[in-house]
Amino acid sequence: MSSDTFRPIPSSVAIEDVTGLKERNLLQKLLASQPFWVTIALIAMVLVMTWDQPDAFASADNFFNITRNFAFIGIMAIGMTAVILTGGIDLSVGSIMGLAGVVSGLVLQSEGHWVLAILAGLLTGAAVGVVNGVLISYVGLPAFVVTLGMLSGARSLAIVLSENKMIYEFGPWGDSFNALGGGSIFGIANPVWVLLALAIIFSIILNFTGWGNYLYAIGSNENAARLTGVPVRRIKLQAYIVSGLTAALSAVLIVGWQGSAINALGQGYELRVIASTVIGGADLMGGQGGAYGAVIGAALIEVIRNSLLMAGVDSNWQGAFVGLFIVLAVLLQRIRGKGSA
Amino acid sequence: MPLLELQGISKHFGAIEALKGIDLAIDAGEVVGLMGDNGAGKSTLVKIVAGNFLPSEGELRLDGIVKHFRRPVDARTDGIEVVYQDLALCDNLTAAANVFLGRELKRRIGPLVILDYKAMYARAAELFKELKSETRPRDLVKLMSGGQRQAVAIARTRLANAKMVLMDEPTAAISVRQVAEVLDLIHRLKDRGIAVVLISHRMPDVFAVCDRVVVMRRGRKVADKAIASSSPEEVTGLITGAIQAA
Numbered sequence: 001m002s003s004d005t006f007r008p009i010p011s012s013v014a015i016e017d018v019t020g021l022k023e024r025n026l027l028q029k030l031l032a033s034q035p036f037w038v039t040i041a042l043i044a045m046v047l048v049m050t051w052d053q054p055d056a057f058a059s060a061d062n063f064f065n066i067t068r069n070f071a072f073i074g075i076m077a078i079g080m081t082a083v084i085l086t087g088g089i090d091l092s093v094g095s096i097m098g099l100a101g102v103v104s105g106l107v108l109q110s111e112g113h114w115v116l117a118i119l120a121g122l123l124t125g126a127a128v129g130v131v132n133g134v135l136i137s138y139v140g141l142p143a144f145v146v147t148l149g150m151l152s153g154a155r156s157l158a159i160v161l162s163e164n165k166m167i168y169e170f171g172p173w174g175d176s177f178n179a180l181g182g183g184s185i186f187g188i189a190n191p192v193w194v195l196l197a198l199a200i201i202f203s204i205i206l207n208f209t210g211w212g213n214y215l216y217a218i219g220s221n222e223n224a225a226r227l228t229g230v231p232v233r234r235i236k237l238q239a240y241i242v243s244g245l246t247a248a249l250s251a252v253l254i255v256g257w258q259g260s261a262i263n264a265l266g267q268g269y270e271l272r273v274i275a276s277t278v279i280g281g282a283d284l285m286g287g288q289g290g291a292y293g294a295v296i297g298a299a300l301i302e303v304i305r306n307s308l309l310m311a312g313v314d315s316n317w318q319g320a321f322v323g324l325f326i327v328l329a330v331l332l333q334r335i336r337g338k339g340s341a
Numbered sequence: 342m343p344l345l346e347l348q349g350i351s352k353h354f355g356a357i358e359a360l361k362g363i364d365l366a367i368d369a370g371e372v373v374g375l376m377g378d379n380g381a382g383k384s385t386l387v388k389i390v391a392g393n394f395l396p397s398e399g400e401l402r403l404d405g406i407v408k409h410f411r412r413p414v415d416a417r418t419d420g421i422e423v424v425y426q427d428l429a430l431c432d433n434l435t436a437a438a439n440v441f442l443g444r445e446l447k448r449r450i451g452p453l454v455i456l457d458y459k460a461m462y463a464r465a466a467e468l469f470k471e472l473k474s475e476t477r478p479r480d481l482v483k484l485m486s487g488g489q490r491q492a493v494a495i496a497r498t499r500l501a502n503a504k505m506v507l508m509d510e511p512t513a514a515i516s517v518r519q520v521a522e523v524l525d526l527i528h529r530l531k532d533r534g535i536a537v538v539l540i541s542h543r544m545p546d547v548f549a550v551c552d553r554v555v556v557m558r559r560g561r562k563v564a565d566k567a568i569a570s571s572s573p574e575e576v577t578g579l580i581t582g583a584i585q586a587a
Binding site: 204208209210213216217219220221223224225226227228229230287288 | 393412413414417423425427428429430431432433434438442443444445447453454455456497
């Protein structure tokens with residue numbers, strides 16, 4: 001028996017040594033994050049498609065189209081992230097998009113200034129967000145029910161306002177309005193620039209401000225947040241306003257790009273938006289997710305759609321693949337959750 | 342003048358009378374054990390002091406001034422801190438974020454006001470050191486042990502200059518060693534002139550740290566006496582109703 005056996009156990013480490021430790025280093029954090037793996041999947045898919053279809057897929061035109069297409073969804077997904085972080089859901093974003101688009105179109109049709117058209121659209125989105133938010137956080141109704149009702153209500157309002165007609169005679173300011181959503185800077189579509197700016201702004205808000213921190217706190221334990229003095233109701237209301245605003249912003253851009261407003265605009269988008277945030281690592285129970293994840297989730301869905309088209313797969317199969325990825329993403333989340341808990 | 346004075350506090354929820362005419366005075370630096378069976382009204386009483394709801398009748402005075410706490414934040418602003426039974430922690434946030442929840446430290450960069458993580462981590466580390474708890478400020482609370490979670494909840498009460506700390510079953514779900522640590526902490530709070538109200542079912546804990554024990558039964562205060570002149574047997578009798586009042 002060696003004398004080592006009898007050596008006294010060293011006294012426990014000083015508390016400062018422990019409290020000063022960082023939980024994980026950057027690499028470990030990265031490996032444990034869902035957006036990182038979704039990014040890897042996205043890059044892999046792009047590489048495969050580039051190798052398979054170098055002319056069709058990897059062209060500048062296709063890049064332009066893909067990025068513009070997912071920008072509209074990505075912008076809405078960033079707003080949706082704020083809501084989902086609080087443990088809520090906003091099923092009405094597609095209908096808000098339709099309503100805000102029609103309102104903007106009507107302002108242009110009646111020869112209103114393009115600035116006025118944009119403001120009217122954004123205001124519409126914010127107003128719908130206020131209605132959702134008040135009913136959910138002050139009246140206390142379930143988010144699912146309130147926004148499901150709004151999904152129907154806002155769409156119906158859009159149809160009534162547009163008299164069920166397409167709005168395309170945009171008046172004297174139409175060209176300026178269309179240039180915003182349809183134009184490009186340095187070869188990248190304007191909506192993509194808007195998406196990038198929003199992603200950066202929201203990354204800062206979610207990670208470095210009290211407001212962002214409160215979203216996570218509410219989604220994590222709403223009662224604890226209330227007891228510790230977080231203005232839970234106000235923050236939740238604001239989250240739904242943000243979601244309404246991003247849906248309206250996306251509407252203004254998409255109407256400009258298409259040069260017309262139809263009341264069916266954004267139909268079914270709510271599911272694509274929610275799918276984007278979930279694939280990007282947001283937890284529908286709240287408290288988990290981020291702006292980058294929402295954007296990368298939207299990008300992945302669009303690349304899947306585009307790749308299937310390019311690969312000559314019947315477009316009716318798209319839904320099945322998107323569905324598969326949603327389930328895979330949640331499965332991945334579950335597996336990672338088990339590993340760390 | 343007592344630090345906290347309750348006079349004729351009653352609370353009813355519909356037809357249910359949770360509290361009936363409670364009078365209670367607590368001095369600065371006093372540790373009071375609040376005991377009673379489930380449903381005796383302990384939690385209701387604490388929630389009134391903590392500002393979760395207003396009493397139906399009666400008056401609450403802090404330093405002789407009548408107070409109406411409508412929200413927990415009101416009570417906290419006046420120096421009353423609470424450690425809730427479920428600890429009121431957000432699992433997805435770090436220990437430091439939980440300690441500072443609702444009163445984050447911020448700094449200004451040009452027009453932006455952002456969270457000062459560095460300062461919060463440093464201050465949280467100091468508090469954990471003071472509590473002699475091996476808790477890392479950057480760890481997520483969901484990965485923590487019961488004792489560490491307790492430390493996070495208690496560290497919260499040390500942020501501001503509290504006059505009074507209400508603890509709801511702080512020793513119910515932690516290890517023996519950690520119970521000793523929590524009781525130690527209560528002594529340290531007392532040394533600083535902070536009053537502590539300890540709600541507990543654990544007789545040994547109450548007799549170890551409290552100066553006074555208050556027993557409640559069916560919404561009434563049935564006993565309020567110095568620990569030295571009571572005994573665990575008497576308190577048990579009071580709780581169960583075997584002894585009517587003392």
